Amino acid sequence: xxxxxxxxxxxxxxxxxxxxxxxxxxxxxxxxxxxxxxxxxxxxxxxxxxxxxxxxxxxxxxxxxxxxxxxxxxxxxxxxxxxxxxxxxxxxxxxxxxxxxxxxxxxxxxxxxxxxxxxxxxxxxxxxxxxxxxxxxxxxxxxxxxxxxxxxxxxxxxxxxxxxxxxxxxxxxxxxxxxxxxxxxxxxxxxxxxxxxxxxxxxxxxxxxxxxxxxxxxxxxxxxxxxxxxxxxxxx
Amino acid sequence: xxxxxxxxxxxxxxxxxxxxxxxxxxxxxxxxxxxxxxxxxxxxxxxxxxxxxxxxxxxxxxxxxxxxxxxxxxxxxxxxxxxxxxxxxxxxxxxxxxxxxxxxxxxxxxxxxxxxxxxxxxxxxxxxxxxxxxxxxxxxxxxxxxxxxxxxxxxxxxxxxxxxxxxxxxxxxxxxxxxxxxxxxxxxxxxxxxxxxxxxxxxxxxxxxxxxxxxxxxxxxxxxxxxxxxxxxxxx
DNA sequence: CGAGGTTTTGAGGCGAGTCAAGGCGTGTGG
DNA sequence: CCACACGCCTTGACTCGCCTCAAAACCTCG
Numbered sequence: 001x002x003x004x005x006x007x008x009x010x011x012x013x014x015x016x017x018x019x020x021x022x023x024x025x026x027x028x029x030x031x032x033x034x035x036x037x038x039x040x041x042x043x044x045x046x047x048x049x050x051x052x053x054x055x056x057x058x059x060x061x062x063x064x065x066x067x068x069x070x071x072x073x074x075x076x077x078x079x080x081x082x083x084x085x086x087x088x089x090x091x092x093x094x095x096x097x098x099x100x101x102x103x104x105x106x107x108x109x110x111x112x113x114x115x116x117x118x119x120x121x122x123x124x125x126x127x128x129x130x131x132x133x134x135x136x137x138x139x140x141x142x143x144x145x146x147x148x149x150x151x152x153x154x155x156x157x158x159x160x161x162x163x164x165x166x167x168x169x170x171x172x173x174x175x176x177x178x179x180x181x182x183x184x185x186x187x188x189x190x191x192x193x194x195x196x197x198x199x200x201x202x203x204x205x206x207x208x209x210x211x212x213x214x215x216x217x218x219x220x221x222x223x224x225x226x227x228x229x230x231x232x233x234x235x236x
Numbered sequence: 237x238x239x240x241x242x243x244x245x246x247x248x249x250x251x252x253x254x255x256x257x258x259x260x261x262x263x264x265x266x267x268x269x270x271x272x273x274x275x276x277x278x279x280x281x282x283x284x285x286x287x288x289x290x291x292x293x294x295x296x297x298x299x300x301x302x303x304x305x306x307x308x309x310x311x312x313x314x315x316x317x318x319x320x321x322x323x324x325x326x327x328x329x330x331x332x333x334x335x336x337x338x339x340x341x342x343x344x345x346x347x348x349x350x351x352x353x354x355x356x357x358x359x360x361x362x363x364x365x366x367x368x369x370x371x372x373x374x375x376x377x378x379x380x381x382x383x384x385x386x387x388x389x390x391x392x393x394x395x396x397x398x399x400x401x402x403x404x405x406x407x408x409x410x411x412x413x414x415x416x417x418x419x420x421x422x423x424x425x426x427x428x429x430x431x432x433x434x435x436x437x438x439x440x441x442x443x444x445x446x447x448x449x450x451x452x453x454x455x456x457x458x459x460x461x462x463x464x465x466x467x468x469x470x471x472x
Numbered sequence: 473c474g475a476g477g478t479t480t481t482g483a484g485g486c487g488a489g490t491c492a493a494g495g496c497g498t499g500t501g502g
Numbered sequence: 503c504c505a506c507a508c509g510c511c512t513t514g515a516c517t518c519g520c521c522t523c524a525a526a527a528c529c530t531c532g
Contacts, residue, residue: 051359054455057367061359074352079359105338115351116310122358123287123297123315129365130415131293134488171511179366184488186512203497203511219290370520407479417521422480439479439529 008067011111014100015041018090023047023083030070030081039071039094045087046168049079050176060177062121063145063169066152071097072115085168129179132219137178138188139217142198142206163208171203244303247347250336251277254326259283259319266306266317275307275330281323282404285315286412296413298357299381299405302388307333308351321404365415368455373414374424375453378434378442399444407439 020043023029029040032051047064061079064070070081071094101108124144128137145165149155155162167174175182189206192198197210197217208214256279259265265276268287283300297315300306306317307330337344360380364373381401385391391398403410411418425442428434433446433453444450 051363053363053367059363059366061362072352072355074349078356102341102344108338108344112348112351113310115348115355116308119308119351119355119358120314122355122362126297126358126361126365127287127289127295129362130295130412131289176366181489182510183490183512187488190512418479419481419522420520423520426480 009069009110009114011097011100011107011114012041012067012069013107014097015090015092018092021089021091023087023089025083025086027083028080029083029089030077030079032078032080034077036071036073036075036077037094038091039069039097040089040091041070042066042068043088043090046084047087047089048082048084048169048173050082051079058176059179060173061125063173063177065148069114072118084173134178134180134184135188135191136217136219137180138174138185138192139197139214140219141174141178142192142208143214143218146208163211165206165208167204167206245305245346245350247333247336247343247350248277248303248305249343250333251326251328254328257325257327259323259325261319261322263319264316265319265325266313266315268314268316270313272307272309272311272313273330274327275305275333276325276327277306278302278304279324279326282320283317283323283325284320284405284409285317287315294412295415296409297361299409299413301384305350308354320409370414370416370420371424371427372453372455373416374410374421374428375433375450376455377410377414378428378444379450379454382444399447401442401444403440403442 021029023045029047042064044066047068047070048060049062049064049070050058050060052058063084064081070089101111124140128140132140142165145167146162149166150157150159150162169177171182171185174180175185178185180188189198189200192206192214193200195213197208197213199207199209201207257265257276259281265283278300280302283304283306284296285298285300285306286294286296288294299320300317306325337347360376364376368376378401381403382398385402386393386395386398405413407418407421411421414421416424425434425436428442428450429436431449433444433449435443435445437443
């Protein structure tokens with residue numbers, strides 16, 4: 001959602017040949033408040049963007065996957081980024097990116113489009129948090145993950161492997177993303193299961209058994225941006 | 237919050253000499269799904285960005301004021317924009333804006349910075365909706381409006397007129413922004429009043445009587461972006 | 473002055489939170 | 503290879519905050 005690109009955007013070539021950095025699960029890449037002199041792109045693994053209040057409340061703002069860009073801020077990072085799974089990122093100085101954006105209008109265009117997608121996704125999350133019930137939020141979340149995979153792996157919209165949804169993050173992470181408590185997330189999973197919409201082979205996977213039902217619960221068309229097949233940046 | 241600029245950014249000069257359009261209170265400027273061939277800047281009045289679900293639930297994403305830019309999307313508007321008060325906007329074709337961004341790196345830079353601020357604000361809202369209680373959300377909202385005025389009118393941080401907060405929107409609008417029901421918003425106002433943090437001369441104004449108390453409730457430092465005095469775009 | 477809309481206040485209900493116990497899966501050491 | 507321990511997830515009972523429904527107060531404008 002927030003702070004990501006969908007698939008290979010042309011501006012990502014600034015990361016070619018850039019140094020890699022490996023992160024272990026739970027490791028912090030960026031601390032809120034840090035200087036934003038570096039930007040990153042994810043090569044492998046899942047990361048998590050979050051913000052933590054004075055009193056310890058945490059809101060997860062976004063989960064990030066392969067080819068998602070990290071660095072959408074002017075001067076300082078105002079959010080924290082951590083690895084959910086072991087992960088690899090490539091690092092580039094912000095200056096190199098900015099020079100590239102200045103020189104090449106096409107690259108700049110795809111970058112701006114990426115930013116717009118991020119904005120649209122943040123809007124989806126705002127709608128979820130402000131208007132949807134716990135079960136609805138979870139349904140939307142599962143469809144969101146499904147859709148990420150569709151785009152990342154360049155699959156057909158009805159590819160059977162899309163019915164298995166990977167959940168690399170903990171229930172607590174999901175809870176902090178959806179503005180719920182982990183017990184509520186757990187109960188919501190159970191509800192989706194009891195309603196026959198999903199089955200749960202294990203805690204880190206969900207199988208969609210009734211896609212239409214899930215979509216109905218979620219209010220479907222809410223996947224404007226990641227689904228949008230014809231955006232001007234060559235996404236699937 | 238979402239979709240705005242703080243004060244006069246250099247890219248706003250693309251609106252110089254552009255045709256004006258007057259809106260009456262409640263009038264719709266942009267319908268979700270509309271072609272985004274035009275972009276706008278607010279000359280006068282308050283507007284509101286929202287998204288409405290299939291079932292009629294509405295989430296207000298942002299309130300917009302003077303010199304706020306409207307048009308942060310690639311090809312189609314995925315949100316609705318309406319006037320809250322009678323308002324005046326200037327209209328420009330997106331092409332003119334994009335040409336300007338391409339030609340002038342400085343203008344492009346200030347535009348990107350504006351987009352980053354919008355993103356940061358949307359993040360603040362996500363944190364509010366996901367983590368804060370109703371009274372806290374209202375406190376943050378009032379401080380947000382106070383801060384807008386500080387920037388828009390170029391006032392000192394402790395200017396006495398900042399203690400009077402204009403509330404041009406209805407309780408329902410506030411409720412849909414904060415993810416609450418209008419009755420809850422009303423009760424939250426009453427609570428802030430009873431706690432001695434504000435007084436309410438009438439329904440469209442609130443006087444801050446205990447700024448520190450309000451900030452404490454809100455969790456203070458949450459106004460990263462609109463307050464940030466030294467961002468690279470000349471804001472107050 | 474009256475009508476309509478908006479806001480406030482009240483009473484009661486419900487969904488999500490809290491607190492606590494039990495189950496399950498994984499990994500480690502015997 | 504099994505046993506145990508630990509962490510995470512699930513489930514249950516109860517609480518609380520926000521919602522719902524309803525009435526009264528208020529404000530605006532003909």
